[in-house]
Amino acid sequence: MKKYLLASLLTVAGFALSGPVSAEHYVIDTQKAHAFIQFKISHLGYSWVLGRFNEFEGSFDYDEKNPSAATVSVTVNPASVDSNFAERDKHLRGPDFLNVDEFATATFKSTSYEVTGDNTGLLKGDLTLRGVTRPITIDVTQIGAGKDPWGGYRRGFEGTTRLTLADFGIPTNLGPASQEVELFLSVEGIRQ
Template sequence: MKKQLLASSLALALGFAASNVHAADYAIDTAHSSVIFKIQHLGYSWLYGSFDEFSGEFSYDNADSSASSIMVNINPNSINSNHAERDKHLKSGDFLDVSKFKEASFKSTSFEQKEDGMAVLMGDLTIRGISKSVTIDVSKIGEGKDPWGGERVGFAGETKFKLTDFDIPMNLGPASEEVTIILNVEGVKK
């Protein structure tokens, strides 16, 4: 009986270990990653900016994409649109209200690999204390060893949402109701 129990326990432990063998945890390399936004300016041009302070980590399983996940924290006070007065306005209660809301975040709920090399990442985006489910179209940029012996993998993704989805009160006109977030994430295996 003891041998059977020991054999069953060992088989269970080995099965669990084998099921997790492909999953790898990565720290986001913020020096080689970016969180960029773009929004139309009055319908005449695109205004690009970034959030310069963010952190996070992700798990990526090449063999079983459903085991992949990501968590990113963004400091909204780090918004940079290359114009100090505009950045001050974007940090105000008209937009991000950084005095009340010190953090924005994204936490995935699912990752589905497609046959064409693309993937769909779903998760909860939180801005101004409001969480909404968003879908991010993702492509894998590359994966492999770096010159220092580490392992890296990189992805790019994009999503859109309306400013009103997160109770941003400033009305910029019909051409500027929607903002696009562009994510470029490079991870270093822990």
């Protein structure tokens, strides 16, 4: 399966952390589908459209002794958008929304991580979507970490954020209830 770079999101939304030399390096486990960038947006204020991005990759560094030094980098293929309806996905890939012919990747690169609790924090970084780069903040919760049954070591996080479509040059306006998209990110990293 071809890999493409994105964020978002994404995730998006993608993502975890990196820091000093003592930090552990993790690759996000997308090959075994242990990571997700999902979205939710109101459809005209009447219902919800839910979906995901099927192709993305990334990595993060994390040091338990210095979590504020965590970093993350994620690349997403926006053409992999999947809302469970082919005609809508075709529209989402077009110039009214993601314009994937002109902007083939979306990326997220963290700039800081602020610890807010025992397993929570605010991950800040730059999201580039449709050629527009803007700072975003992702509310992060560490789900857990430990050995896996195959002799490896894994660490997992989830995060949420909201994006205003117009901030990223998306021209379509579906009304006041549909101006923002919610992103839910779930990542499981394999320590390298």
